[in-house]
Each structure stands twice: as C-alpha cells, then as structure tokens.
Amino acid sequence: MRNSRRKWILLGCLLLLAAVLVFTPLAGSQPLDYRQVLAYLSGEQTPDGLIFFRIRLPRIFLGVLTGASLAVAGVVFQALLRNPLATPYTLGVASGSALGALLVIKSGLYFSFLGFSSVQLAAFAGSLLTVLLVYAISRRAGRISIYGMILAGVTISFFFSALILILHYLADFTETQQMIRWTMGGLDIVEYGVLLRTLPLLLVSFLVLWGMSSTFNILSTSEETALSKGVDVPRVQILAFVIASLLTGSVVALSGPIGFVGLIIPHLLRLLGGPDHRYLIPASILLGGGFLALSDTLARTLFAPVDLPVGIITTLLGGPFFLWLLIQKRS
C-alpha cells in the first residue's frame, strides 16, 4: 500500500524539482522572457539569458543543494538521535559556524580562496570544530553515547552563543548589521566554480547516506535491537554523525543557518509516505532542494526589488506548518 504511494511521491518530488529549476529563474525583480533565454542558449548574448544563466540559475542551484543537504541531514540526525524533533543544528553545528563567520566579520579579515570567502571558510572551520568537540566529549571506549552527544551539542551551542554575544557587543554598527544578516541565513549569487567545488562532497554524502537507508530504519529502534539485527552500531553512528555534520557545515558556511528545512521536509514526507528511510532519504533530497529554491524565489519576488533572506521565509512557512502538525496529531 505504502510502497506504490511512495513511488508517486518520489516522482512528484522529482517533477517539482525539475519545474523549479526551469521556471523559477524566470521570476524575479525583473521578469524574463523565455524566448530571450532560449536565444542565449544558441549563442546570442541576450541580457535575459545572461540574468537567467549567470545570476539566477547558480543561486537556484545553491538553493537546491542547500535545501537537499539540510533536509537529508535532518533525516539522519532524527534517526541517529531517535528523536523526530532533532534538526541539523541540534548538535551545535550552526553555532560553531556562526562563531567562525562572526569572528571574521569582527576582525575584518576578508580574503578569498578558491572562490570561497573567508567568512565561508571560517564558518566551515567553526562547524568542524564543533563536530570534533561533540565527538570527543561523547565518545566513550570506541562508541558514542546519544545522550552524551545531545548534552554536549546543546552545551557547546550555549557556550558559543555567549561568545557570539561578546562579538555582537564589541561590534560597531556596520559589523553588527553584517552579523545579523549572516545569522538570518540567505542565498546569494555564487560562481559556478564554488558550486562545482562543493558538489563532490555533497553528492558523495548523499550517496553514502542513501546506501545506509535500511540501517537508519533499524537504528531508529533501540541500540540493542539494532545490534541484534546485525547493525554495527558504533561504526554506523560515527559515520552518519560525521557525514551529516559535514553536509550541514558545508551548506551553512555557504548560506548561513537557514532554519526549518531539516525539520519540516522530513516530517511532511513521513506523513505522506511513512518513515522508511529507503524512500525518505531520496525524497528529502528532492523535496528539500525544490522547497528551498521555491522559498528563495518567494524571497526574491514577494517584496521585489527587496531581496529577503530566505531563512525568514522558511521559518515563516515552517513555524505555522509545524504547529498545524502538532494540532493534527493531538486530535
């Protein structure tokens, strides 16, 4: 029963993503004419084509990659921590990134390396540092404790938040503005080079996580059950934790801490097709990508020419949706 429905849901997610990729670049503060865009493909340097392919499309690709990564990281953290309310940020990755990014903004140490800005690099370094700390603290005799992880993650989050507050306090007006803007999370115009250099890590992560789908099903029962069904629990926990954290760290470094995607996409898909990860993981990648790119189109067009940070849109959509889910469950 669920099986055939899942195939339709997957197909629907795929079509949505394809439609988003084709149509959303046409929308924006300046609407584009698709004939002009097609003309660009045949070698004519039309301005509409230039905006489509050089400005909007890379930003939409960034949105798709970010949304896909956050959604799938949400799925993995929820299975790993056996908690449907876990998010990619539960273990402190976002606060580590923020600390890194804000340190650069405060110190004014701007440079760029391989197309990545120093803010992005520092944000990624910050997330790696958090991952290592959480791992080191929750590791006992070759295995990690789930409670240890959550406690360590939450505590590190609070600690980093305090450091972030110090940075805010010391910052002048412009720096403060940049800091707040970073924390809101938003997509920006990127070079294709940046996307291409990030892509391998993301794709390999997606593939490895997808390959672990049946393991996540069993991991979400209990540790004892998982072991008795043949899951090498310590190895799988560490692998999943590291990959999901790297994914989160990479996209947060590029786009800031965009909220709710990692929570609502997995929930919605579980509601539609059940919790089997063999369906949930590919579906999250497709829908998470489509959803964030679509939200970003709203962010670009709702108050055009003002470009809202997409993090505001996802949270505005996500918050009420989540409350609705809670009310649904109660009745």
Add this chain to the structure above:
Amino acid sequence: MITAAQLNFAYHDTPILRDISLSIAGQQLAGLIGPNGAGKSTFLKIIAGLLPPHSGSISLAGKHLPDYSRKSLARLTGLVPQHFQAAFDFTVYEIVAMGRYPYQSSFHSERGEDRQVIRRAMEETEVWQFRDRPFSELSGGEQQRVVLASALAQEPRILLLDEPTSALDIKHQLRFYEILKRLPQERSMTILTVTHDINLAARFCERILVMKEGRIVADGPPETVIEKSLLEQVYEVPVEVLIHPRSQTPLIVLG
C-alpha cells in the same frame, strides 16, 4: 548450540555472573528463572553479543562469539527484548522486514525470497493480518508477537527472549508461549527465554535453569527443578508446589 565456559561478568566491581558453565543444545525451549538482580538479563545479553564477558567464553554453533561479524551473528541468533521501541511510526510489515537486514546489502529492497520468509514468520506468529497497520496501534500482546516475527525473519538457529510476556495479560501470555512452544521443532531452533513467570515456564519449557546471585543453582526438567525447598531458598519466600490438573506439570502458589 550455546556453550558457556567459566563465564564471569561485573558491573564496575559488583560481580554479576560468576563462573557460569553450561550448554544448551538441540531443539528445545529452555527457561531461565531467578530473582531480580540474579544476572539473567546480563547472561542473555552476553550470549546475544551485546556485552562482552570479563572472562570465560561463549560459543555459538561451535564457534567463539567474538569470531562472528555483526551480520553473521544476526543470521544465527535472534533477540526479543523486553520492550521494543521505534522512534517513528513503522507499519507492522516494516518492523518484521527489518529482520532481513543481515541478508541484505546497501541499495537493496526485499526480494521475493525475503518476502516469503517475512510472510512465513508473520503467519507463524499470527500477525499477518496486521501487516499494513501502524505498529504503535497494536495492543501490547500483538506488538510482542510482531517483535517475535521480526526476530524469526532473521531465520536464526538460536532465539533469545528477555521477559517477553512480562507486560502481557494472561490471554496473550498463553498465546505467545503456545507459538514459542512450536518453534524448536518447526524451525529446528534452540530457544532460551528469561522469565519471571514460573508457572508458564514450568508448563511450556522442557528445561529450566535457575539463577541466583550470578550462579546457575539448578538445571533440569520442570519436574525436578520446580521444587519447594529449592524455590524457597532461591526466592526467599514460602511456596507450595502443586500439580497442574490437566498438563500434570508443576504449579506454584505463594505459601
């Protein structure tokens, strides 16, 4: 099938298991009873490979436990825990299908053969009719049979159960044990179940092991083990042993 040799285990400095040596072989349903804290669950966990013993060894099917990989161990032994829990709302079929994990590799869905094994396990445990229902909506007794089916889907030669019926009403207790009773012959399995229900154990198990303070203090068929002085010494309460009027097996009442 299960052989323990001079097995010792301690939590911190408190000894839990002391020099346990025993062998459980062939197609039989064996029950492990004893007071709380006697070390029954710990013993079961060590056999299931969930805890390493401090000294001594366990062999399963003639091979030392540490020589098994996780997956090969899961093809040999199944475990029914006291409480099964899932963070998400899986269907009954999905829970049972998890038992096929040790036979599968990545990117692999159930093949026809897997589906047959799953169906057989669900029919034997009388849960096939629940296959599309959410696991969480079943009663405790039905859930426990689903968990048993999931263990059977592993096609194990050894089945370990930790107080599988302790939260069930008498109807579901009886139904569970009637299913369990058929399995050793039908699937040529060795079954070891930890239980607090001495009367159920006496009625259904061919062999009863009694554990106290980390030692096996009695081992044999119910007729010889379920005996007044032994039980009074083990549980430190007065008991009377009667005979079940129909099955002629021992029956205890608190004295």
